[in-house]
Amino acid sequence: MTQQSEELDQIKSKIQEHLISSGNYDIINKQLKLQLYESGWFDKVSQLANRELQDNSNQNFDQLFSFVKPKAEELVPQKVKDEILEKIKDYLEDIIQ
Template sequence: MDQQQKELAQIKAKIQNHLISSGNYDIINKQLKLKLYESGWYDKINQIALRELNDNSNINFDQLYNFIKPKAQDLVPDNVKDEINVKIKQYLDHVVQ
């Protein structure tokens, strides 16, 4: 990891720590969960997991997680991504000013 990557990692850690300590992480996280629930995302992921478990009874948790993770990320609706990104940007704009 070069110096620039280290500095970026430090900045990300500081932002995350500030988000958590300010309580904004919980607020944004709750909004994300609600939007995902409303969009039917949880149901879709549950169906994918059940289908995989039925097709492959020898699968362990790590394998199931690795199978589902990219699908789960792809299935997040664009409007949900956009709304949460706006919330994070608003928070960062407020903190940086």
């Protein structure tokens, strides 16, 4: 791991710690879950996982997760991504100023 990569990881860790300690992590997380629920994302991912299990019933959890995770990430509506990213940007701007 390069020094630049280590520094970036430290910055990410500090931001995450600050998000958690300030209570903003929970706020953003709850908003994300609500928006995903309202968009039908949970149902779509559940259906995807169920279909995969029916087609390949001998899969273990790690195999199923490896299959579902990238597809689930693609299913997140762009509007949800944009709104959550905006919340995080607003939060970062507030703590930097």
